Structure formats: structure tokens, C-alpha cells
Amino acid sequence: MLPSSILGRKAPALFRTLGQQPIRAFSCAAGDASASNRRLLIFGAPGSGKGTLAGWLGRDLNAPTQADVEPCTASAPGLTALSSGDLLRAEMRAGTPLGQSVEALINSGGLVPDDDMVKLIAGQLAAMDGSNWLLDGFPRTLGQAMALDEVLTSLTPSRQAPIDYVIHIDVPSEVIVERIAGRLIHPGSGRIYNRTFSPPKVPGVDDLTGEPLVSRVDDDPESVRRRLELYAQTSQPILDYYMDRGIVGRFTGPTSDAIYTTLLPQIQEILAPTVVLPSAEDLTCAATAHQVSA
Template sequence: MATEVKPSIRLILIGPPGAGKGTQAANIIEKYSVKHLATGDMLRAMVTSGHELSKKVKDIMDKGEFISDELAVSIIEENLIKLEKGVGFMLDGFPRTTTQAELLDELLTRINSKIDAVIELHVEPSVLTKRITGRLLHKATGRTYHEVFKPPKVPMIDDVTGEPLVKRTDDTEEALLVRLEAFHNQTKPVVEYFKKQGLHTIINGDREEGEVFKEINGLLSPLGKL
């Protein structure tokens, strides 16, 4: 009996800081086995790895600013090329500008690939502020908590390892305001770019996690079938 082969899903996940991209990304990975390519995670790894650009990237992130189009595209290209044949991917935090979107299309054409769906999570700014300023992180694993919405069993201690939790240096209200302004100014044209391609869907992220994923799954499920 022949084994059913499901085509890989290639998607982009868009949303401002605190919109729940990390949570929904984990759900998508578990369901569809795609490779998660998150620029934020890759940049934080670069900062701690002693990379030659570590200081430059850290300074940019501490200010709540975004990296250049050229650096972003270079990081994504390097990781896409490493993917095994037939493995799907999810871009998170990229593209942020129309220039990046155009360069991505050019890159995917070169490697005989394409984007299947673009999902945008929408959450009101006041909710984002509450989510971001209370966020806690276990640096070694990337596991996240929240002081109000998802507190650890022991304050500032990881439930699994017992190691200390930290707050990201860019998880302040001041840095968030800078990031939100840049996000909306830069991302609106990106959304329009993908709308014209018929790929964009906006989803309300200010709901219970399961409800949000149910809608995401309804969108992606037909793409994972022959």
C-alpha cells in the first residue's frame, strides 16, 4: 500500500509583538511539522553566539528597532537553503517591508518554491502592552511565561528546570511603542502586497489560544491535503 504523501506547507505569520505568534507558531509546528524560521529567535541566537555582528544586532534590538532588509534577507536565505527537500516552513517576523517581500519572492522563485498562505494576527495596542510588559523568558529553551496571564509556579523561576526567568531588554513599554510604530508603518504595505496575490488572511488574536488556532487550522488544513 502506498504511503500518503502530504505536500509541504509554506506560510508567513505576521503580527505585532505580543500578538501570540510564538504560541500559534508552536501549534502550527506540532500540527504540520513545518520548520519555524523566526527572525527574532535567530537574531537572539546570533547575539549570544559571539557572531561578528553580535554587538551591532544587540544594539539594534535594545533600541527596539528593526534590522536592515539586507541582513534580514541574508539570514532567511541561509536558513531556507539548509531545509531538507519537501520540508515546509513558516516565516515569523519576516518580511517586514515590501522590499523584503519582493526579495523573498525572487529567492523562492530561484529555489522553485512559493508561499501558500499569509496569516496576520490582529490584537489591539492596549492589549499588546499588557502582554509584552509582563512577559518572562527562560533563555535556554525559549519557554515563555507571563506575570499575569501565565505565571510560573514560583515567581521568576522556570517550572521545568528551576532556573531563573528573565525579562527581555526590549520588553518595555517605551521600546514597544517604537516597535509598534515601525511595525505598522512598514507592515501595512507588506499586507497590501500579499493581498494583491490573494494570500492574506487576518485573524483576531485577542481570543483564547484554542479558538485562534481552530481558525488557523481551518485555513491551513486544505493546503496539507493532496
């Protein structure tokens, strides 16, 4: 009996011996999409450009809707970028109990408790189970990383690993200090601009809303260096946690554009649809489609 799935490069040749083209994802047969979707994280220091890069990946690898996929055809890989900051801002705008609590904490300079963050992220990921996603801004502590593993394992116990790949954006500290010195922020959305590297279309104004941009009072070089030191202390245990599994990819460069030229093809490769050796039911579906096309 043939195995239900093959994750290697021998599958296309095997399909040719069956007189069929490789079938990568069946929309006409029931299957556990959540067992083959890709779950990615992105890490980077403040000012490293990780939010920008995550947004570009979400834009360029946007997932097709089910209506875009014809029966018995391969579905294109897609990726949904999720930002924990965006999720928190959405809760605050909606005035939910969590949003009200978070807003009070942020206004007082406090940190959102791990339990609240885990609940927020877990609810979002549960709704997306079966989709490829990239999570930006979470986890921020080793405890959150372990809690995330528990949540993902509970969603799909059959998976071998809860996280498939971790993107580490590694930019030299002095480059970040220079970037942040010219940083402009849109408070309502969290969109970030830079006076030199990525200026708004109209100076001092958000491109989408026309609202004024602001600078953080602690974006001076010394404050930035202190934040980078704190980030290194808190992020390294999390990176080590994932590096022990061999799933961390390091990307570095002088600009976000330069990093993206190597990042995008790597993520496209990771998202390439799994080659699935179909069941008898799947082969019947594919053979019928082949006969119709002939």
C-alpha cells in the same frame, strides 16, 4: 493523455473509477516535492502571540521523517516552524562571523542589515526545500519580502507562487498593552511568559533551563504603544504586498488559545496533501501494492 496532477476535489472520484484509493503522495516514485510543499508566513504585532501560535503549529503539525512513510502510501502533512530570532541566536551562540556581527549590532541597538538577514534565511530555506514550513519574524520590510520572493523563485522556478499563505494575527492594541505589561522573557532562548496569561511553572524562572526571567525596561504602556505604531507603519506595506495576491488570512481573538481554535484547522486544510494523479510508473507501483494487499 491524463494530466500529471489535479489539484481539485474530482481526483478521488477519478481514482475510484480506476479501482484504487486516492494516492496523495508517492514515496516510490521520483517527484519534485519542492513544487508541492507549502510555504507559510506569520505576521503579528509585538505581543500579539504570533511566536506562541507558530510554536504550537510546529508542535502539533510536526512533519514525519521519511523513515515513517511506507512505500506507496500517503505521507501525512507536516509543518516546521522557523523563527528568524532563533536562527540569529543560533548564529550568535556558534560564534560565526554573522553571529558576531549581529550580536554587536543588537547590543548597540542597531538593526541587522537586509542582506545579512536574507542570506541567513535563504540558507535555511534551501536546506528545507521540499518541506512545509512556517516562517516567523521575516520579512520585516517590503525589501525583505521582495528579496524572499527572489530566493524562493530561484529555488523552484516551476512554482506558480513563491509564498502560499500568510497568517495575520490581529489583536487589539489595548489587549497587547495589557499582555506586555506582564511579560517575562528568557534571554537565552527568547521564550516568552506572562504573569497572568501564561505564567512559568515556578515564578520568575524559565520552565526548561531554570534560569531567571527578565522584563524589558521599555515594556511600560506608553513605550508599547509607540512600538505598535511603528509596527503598523512598517508591516502594512508588507501585508498589502501579499493581500494583492489574495493569500492573507486574518485571525483575531482575545487570547492565543481562542485564535488557535480557528487557526489550526485552517492550516491543516492548507497542508492537506495534494491529490496527485499518478504517471504510468506510479500506477504500476500502486497496482502492485493493491495486488499484494488483496
